[in-house]
Amino acid sequence: MTLVLTIKALDRLDNGEAARLKLDRHGARIGRSPHMDWCLPDPRSYISSAHCEIEYRDDGYLLVDRSTNGTFVNRSTARITSPHRIADGDVILVGHYEIEARLDRGREADNPAAAPAAWGGWDSHGAREPVGDPARWDQPPARAATSGQGSVSGAWAPPRMEPTPQPSSAWAAAQPQAPPPSAWSSEPAVQATPAAVDVWGQLAVTNEVDWARGFAAPATSAFSPPPTSSPTTAPWGEVAAAPPPPPARAKARPAAPAPGPGGEWQAFLQGAGLRPDDFNGSPLEVLSTAGGLLRRLLGGMVVMMEARARAKAQLGAQNTSLEFDGNNPLKFTRSTDKAMAQMLNRPDRGFMPADRAVEDAFRDLQAHQLATLTAMQGALASTLDRFSPSAIRGRAETRGLLARIVPGARAAALWQAYEREFEGVTRGSDEAFMEVFAKEFRDAYERIAADMKAKQRS
Incomplete structure (x- = not known):
């Protein structure tokens, strides 16, 4: 819909x-x-x-x-x-x-110029139709199309082409084709009604996010390198030789030589901490693959940060608010395109630079995981303590139950007290357990976050 x-x-x-x-x-x-x-x-x-x-x-x-x-x-x-x-x-x-x-509910909007959300849907203008058969995860992503003919402009639109018989992958963001449907975001064929005590099922429904959104293909075309005079690629670390200018004509200036990729390639190697002999492909292939991987990584991080925020809100933990300075753009961005622009451009005023933002996001995800595990341990321990023999005996003695019965019937009375306790917990299991879990989660989250910040300062 x-x-x-x-x-x-x-x-x-x-x-x-x-x-x-x-x-x-x-x-x-x-x-x-x-x-x-x-x-x-x-x-x-x-x-x-x-x-x-x-x-x-x-x-x-x-x-x-x-x-x-x-x-x-x-x-x-x-x-x-x-x-x-x-x-x-x-x-x-x-x-x-x-x-x-x-x-x-069943047809597209009347006006095709309606602005989609940054991550929403696939705009098929200037690209091939989606391929309906998604690929397996273990298949390697296809490389970006690298054509040595023609140049790329902002209004470039490829001709309509039939889909190739090769399987498409939703992870292959560098391909100029629509992402295939993902099993992550599709509705299950049959949805079973959760049981009354299905606490985790209810929590998962309220915090559902579209995981496939982070791996959607970009709406732009694949990169096409500038034309060169020879199909062979320049050796690693060397600047590709510029093609010779065409013969001069009367009253015509010679064509400017095409820029070589050497400077950009060396900058990429330096930033990535790699050497030219670490690769067996051409620089253009490596750069195209690196761009696609960056898009997938940032897209996955965006949806993970969204899932983290939803879980914190559900459990009553303090959510991240927009501050005057030191904001992480990954926490306020819900589209891969905007995340790419935020990370690759100079930071906006009040926001972290890209390297700090990524480190901060990973630390928060680590703290979230540790807090969840700690909360599960605490909630389980509280539940076990509630049903311990000493706890049940103590509550029965507080109510004066054991004092009114003969000693020989104490065991039966304690068993009946256990049954009543268990029945009461079962009737309110969702609320009772989630209340205990949420309290443990909030306490653990604040404690772990404070510890990680203290270690970061030291």
Whole structure:
């Protein structure tokens, strides 16, 4: 199901973005910050940096308010205080923007110019149709197309081609083709109803993220190197010889020689800490592969950071907020394209540089994993303590149960007390266990995060 949001009386925003947002079975963040999926400019700063969020859940879209001044629906004077399920025709008020919501369950939006979210969907303009058969994970990713003819321009569009018989891979982001459907993001054929005590199943549903989104192929074409005079590649570490200029004509200047890849190649080797003889392919092949790998790594990190944030919110831990300085762009970016731009450009004001951002993200993921394991141990220990013989005996004695029975019947009375205790826990198992787990998680998360920061400073 597709959701199309359209700002009334506007064709384009002041920042150049489209006044329409199309979501296809995923969510988006909306706000004044340029790091949001849909940035709504507001010079008066009435709109919050992260104003509201749209979540895709249970085959529908939920609107969640995250703002200071409120998000309003259908011209109501009361702000929404809980997730609002978006219906077709709803009018959402964000600051001075009136946004109309349209749901499309079986066909594409009427206007193809609707702006998709940065990670949402595949735009087939200028590229081949998606290949329907996804490849196995253990197949090596295909290399980027490297053509020695022609040049690449911003308006370049390849001719329509039939899909090749080779299997496509959702991991092969360097290929100029749409990503195949991923089993990670598809709905299961049969969804079993979770049992009353399926705590982890309920938690997983509320924190579901589209993992395949991080590995979507870029909407741009594959890299094509500049033309050279010879099909042979320059040796490692050497600057490729520039082709000789064509014969001079009357009143015509000779063509400028094509730049060689030597300087860029040496810079890449230096940054990666590698040597030319570490590779057996051409520099162009290695650089293309490295770019694809960087995209996959950043895409995976973006969805992992999103899953971490959702789990923290579900368990009541303090979420990351936008600060005046020292913000990690990977924590405020939900698209691979924006993450690539943030990491490869100079950092925006108030945000970490790329190397610090990656290190900080890995430390946070490590702390999250350690906190989860510690919370599981603590919650299990609390549960075992509750059912220990001494604990059950102590509660029975507190209620005066054992004092009123003869000594020979004490064992039977204790067993009955155990049964009542177990029945009470079973009836409220979800709430009781999650309450214990959430408390253990919050305590462990704060303790581990503080320890890691202290080690980082020392």
